[in-house]
Amino acid sequence: MTADLKVRSTDRGRTGRIISRVAIIVVSAIFVFPFLWMFATSLKPTTEVFSSGASAFGSRVEWSNYLTAWTAIPFARIILNSFLVALGGSVLTTAVSLLSAYAFARLRFRFRDKLFALFLGTLVLPQEVLVIPLYILMNKLGLVNSLVALVLPFAFGAFGAFLIRQFILSLPVDFEEAARIDGAGSLRILLSVIIPLVQAPLAVVFVFSFIDYWSSFLWPLIIINDNTQATIPLGLSMFSGERGTDWGPLMAASAFAVIPSILIVILLQKQLVRGVALGGFGGR
Amino acid sequence: MTVLPQLQSRGPAPVPAASRPAGKEQGQGRLAALYLAPGMLGFCLFIVLPLVASLVISLFDWPLFGDPTFVGFKNYATMFSGDPVFWTVLGNTLLFAVAYTVINLVLSLGMATWLHNLGRWGTVVRILFFIPVVTPMTANALIWRLMLSDDGVVNSVLAGIGISGPSWLSNGPLAMTSLIAMSVWQGLGYNIFVLGAGLSSINPALLEAARIDGAGAWQRFSRIIFPMLSPSLFFCTVMTIIGSFKVFTQPFLLTLGGPGQSTNTIVLYLYRNGFSFDKMGYASALAWVLFVIVMLITALQFSQQKRWVNYDS
Numbered sequence: 001m002t003a004d005l006k007v008r009s010t011d012r013g014r015t016g017r018i019i020s021r022v023a024i025i026v027v028s029a030i031f032v033f034p035f036l037w038m039f040a041t042s043l044k045p046t047t048e049v050f051s052s053g054a055s056a057f058g059s060r061v062e063w064s065n066y067l068t069a070w071t072a073i074p075f076a077r078i079i080l081n082s083f084l085v086a087l088g089g090s091v092l093t094t095a096v097s098l099l100s101a102y103a104f105a106r107l108r109f110r111f112r113d114k115l116f117a118l119f120l121g122t123l124v125l126p127q128e129v130l131v132i133p134l135y136i137l138m139n140k141l142g143l144v145n146s147l148v149a150l151v152l153p154f155a156f157g158a159f160g161a162f163l164i165r166q167f168i169l170s171l172p173v174d175f176e177e178a179a180r181i182d183g184a185g186s187l188r189i190l191l192s193v194i195i196p197l198v199q200a201p202l203a204v205v206f207v208f209s210f211i212d213y214w215s216s217f218l219w220p221l222i223i224i225n226d227n228t229q230a231t232i233p234l235g236l237s238m239f240s241g242e243r244g245t246d247w248g249p250l251m252a253a254s255a256f257a258v259i260p261s262i263l264i265v266i267l268l269q270k271q272l273v274r275g276v277a278l279g280g281f282g283g284r
Numbered sequence: 285m286t287v288l289p290q291l292q293s294r295g296p297a298p299v300p301a302a303s304r305p306a307g308k309e310q311g312q313g314r315l316a317a318l319y320l321a322p323g324m325l326g327f328c329l330f331i332v333l334p335l336v337a338s339l340v341i342s343l344f345d346w347p348l349f350g351d352p353t354f355v356g357f358k359n360y361a362t363m364f365s366g367d368p369v370f371w372t373v374l375g376n377t378l379l380f381a382v383a384y385t386v387i388n389l390v391l392s393l394g395m396a397t398w399l400h401n402l403g404r405w406g407t408v409v410r411i412l413f414f415i416p417v418v419t420p421m422t423a424n425a426l427i428w429r430l431m432l433s434d435d436g437v438v439n440s441v442l443a444g445i446g447i448s449g450p451s452w453l454s455n456g457p458l459a460m461t462s463l464i465a466m467s468v469w470q471g472l473g474y475n476i477f478v479l480g481a482g483l484s485s486i487n488p489a490l491l492e493a494a495r496i497d498g499a500g501a502w503q504r505f506s507r508i509i510f511p512m513l514s515p516s517l518f519f520c521t522v523m524t525i526i527g528s529f530k531v532f533t534q535p536f537l538l539t540l541g542g543p544g545q546s547t548n549t550i551v552l553y554l555y556r557n558g559f560s561f562d563k564m565g566y567a568s569a570l571a572w573v574l575f576v577i578v579m580l581i582t583a584l585q586f587s588q589q590k591r592w593v594n595y596d597s
Contacts, residue, residue, distance in 0.1 A: 011368055028409050031469070033413070034427045037437055041430060050433065053440035109316040115324075122331055124522070124582050128529045128551045129571040131556050132596060133337035134330065155328030186315055215420045217533050218551070221461040222559060233422040237537065247430055254423040269411060272418075273477065273510035 035258065042066070049247040056135065062248055069239070069253035073227050076233040082145060082214060085231055089151040090209035097160030097205055098198070102190050104161065105168035106176070108158035116165075119158045127154065128218065131172070134223055149223045154212070160205040167201040168194065207271045211264065232257045335575075342568035349414055352565070359569035370570075372545045373553045376460070380549065381528035384465050384471075389517070391468065392475035397509075400477065400483040410480060413473035421470065425537035428466045429453065430536075456546035457564045459539045463547050467534050471527065475520045483509070483515030511594040522585055529578050550574050 036056075041049055042065055044058035052058050069075060102245075103109075104116050132152050143149040175193050184192070195202075213228040227238055239253050265272065342359055344352040363370045395413070399406035416424055431437050432452040439449030452462045486509065494504050510517075532551040535541050541548035541556075550570060558567030 008306055020398070020402065021405060024398070024405060024409055026410050032415070032423070034431060035419075036470070037431060038423075038427045049430075050435035053435075054437050054444060096323045096326065099319045103316045105318035107312045107316040107319065109313040109539065112316070119327060122327075124526055124578070125331070125335070125573065126526065126528050126578055128554065129338060129575045130331065130334040131555075132564050132568045132571060133341060135558070136337070136341070136564070137329075152326075153330040156323060156330050158327075161323060186312075211418055212435065215418070217422050218555065219422070219492035222555070227360075233420040236420070236422045236426060241539070250426065251430065254426055256420045258421045262415055265411060265415050265418050272414065273481070 014166045017228050019240040035262075038251050038254055039259065041247055042249075042255050044248055046246055048249040062193050065121060065252040065257075067246040068246075068249040071254065072242075072249060072254075073230075074237055075235065075253070075256065077228055079255050082231040083228060085147055085150045085215040086188055088147075089155055089213040090206045092151065092155040093157075093160055093209040094202055094206045097164055098190075098195075098202065101164035101168060102194060105165045106173075107186075120162055121161070123158050131219060132224055134219075138223060142222075145224055145226055146194055147229060150216075150220055151213070154216070154219070155209075159208065163205060164198055164201045167198055171197055205269050207264070211261070214261065286427050301573050310433065338568045338571050338575075339520060341565055341572075342572050344565045345563075346565040346568070347562050348559075359566045363569055363573070369545055369548070373548050373550055374573075375528060376420050376546070376548060377531070377550045379460065379529055380467075382466060384467050384528045384531075385524045387464065387468050388471055388475060389520060392472050392479055392520070393517070394591065395472070396476045396479035397482055400480060406480075409472070410476060416475070416524060417473045419513045421533040422537060424470050425466065427571070428462070428508070429538050432462055432570065446514065454537050454543050456543055459547045463531075463534050463538060466538060467528075470534075475524065478520050479513065479516050482513045513597055514593045518585070518589055522582060525581060525585075526578055529574060529581075543589070 032209040043061050043063065044052060045060065045062045045067075046065075049056040057087075098117075104112065106184075123259055138149045139142050143152075164183055171194075175197075176189050179189050179193050214231075215233060216231070217233040217237070220231050221237065224230055224234055227235065230238060236250075236253055306408065341352075343354060343356060345355050345358075346352040383548045399410050402409070410515040433439075434449075434451055434454075436452075438452065442449040450458055451457050490508060491504055494508055531549050531552055532555065535547045535549050535552050536555075539547040541552050551574070554567045554574070559571060
């Protein structure tokens, strides 16, 4: 593999490498084309979206599409909602996961391993199976159409606790023992010994949970019916429902939705690489 | 890749004795209960309870508003013998699952190997391929709807080379093909990441030694790379299949389940029954059928993994 290229730096190898690089540029360009086309379309006058064919530019650059997208639905509010939900959800998920992970990794109690196995089994349970009873539950609690309803049901999955538990298990117990001898209680140990050591998996859980909340669509579609409570994916769907053929502003709205995600990928590469390697976001 | 070996036993790895607090012989039940309270309360309320409730609701005629009526197994009887749409939807979902999983795994394995050999370039391209995994599916689907419109850019490019492009989203088999293509584009980067991490963990010296011993490319792949990559491949297969059965947003926004029922899927049909047709009981029965199918397929994969997955690396 890698060794092959290094060993044979003959002419044939060098030509092969150039061909391979040109090919990967072409493949990558085709791959990111949909996003480029989104930006191109977001700057075209609506009447020219189809008449301009395969050309990237219309007769003029229509920046006003972004303004239309921003004002046609309460976009500022929707982006704020998305941030509140994703931030609240990922803080809650990370905190709850840490507490459970600590108990499962370090405390002794009856049925611990059985309980953990049961908990872990739900990793493969599709959330889609649960939406009907969850809707009825939220209805009974009077939470339909609230941001709380968007956050609560999905903060208690097994992924975060599992990942942090694995990490804690790999840590030596020496520091905890030392703290215990100095008279620290378990909460003190968790806060001042464990947390500083598990920052990496906490960051992974936080980032993955954030992205999950940010992109979630089916549940907001079910539980929110008012565009002042919508998150970005739902906002986009509502926008396309109201102005389905107005592609310029619709693609401008899509750009608003896509840009934060692209920034996340570029800025948080390290957490993403680690998280994917540990099995995050299964089943996409 | 600590998670991968975990998949082989299904259960959690036992805590090594050394990590248990020494000196305290009795359990720490009360303390544990405190730490576990938030997590387990939420787990019971939002996962276990709804799962059981879903089974109960499926035995009722349950309108959104108004009183539910107990009907026994009527919803299941209707599904299996009185509702042709169910079989269409099930068939569509299976077709999607098989095509999506196979294409995704073959492409991601090929791409991961290619990128692995490209060094620094590979790292950059891998990030590019990860972007659609993270961007909201609604945006992705809308962009593809625009591109695949009758006068969209795909057909404009085809027209440019003299081909009159078809109606991608309003012809049954083509609509399903578009759905699969869009989904593969969206999900590919994830598996490329996982398989790439698996490839990086293979010691290059091993491959070099095999090469010196005269092993050809195919032999090196089938005797070294594939076995050593098999835990990652197993993980990808399990997760990709589960994901493919949950497909919803793509047909909801790209094809609206049509034309006719040709791209309607289980979860889309579940959503429509529950929230458009006011049949929550029937929707719950669909949910349970989905649950049972996913669990059976996952269990089957775990039971078969000894045949091809190799954990002692």
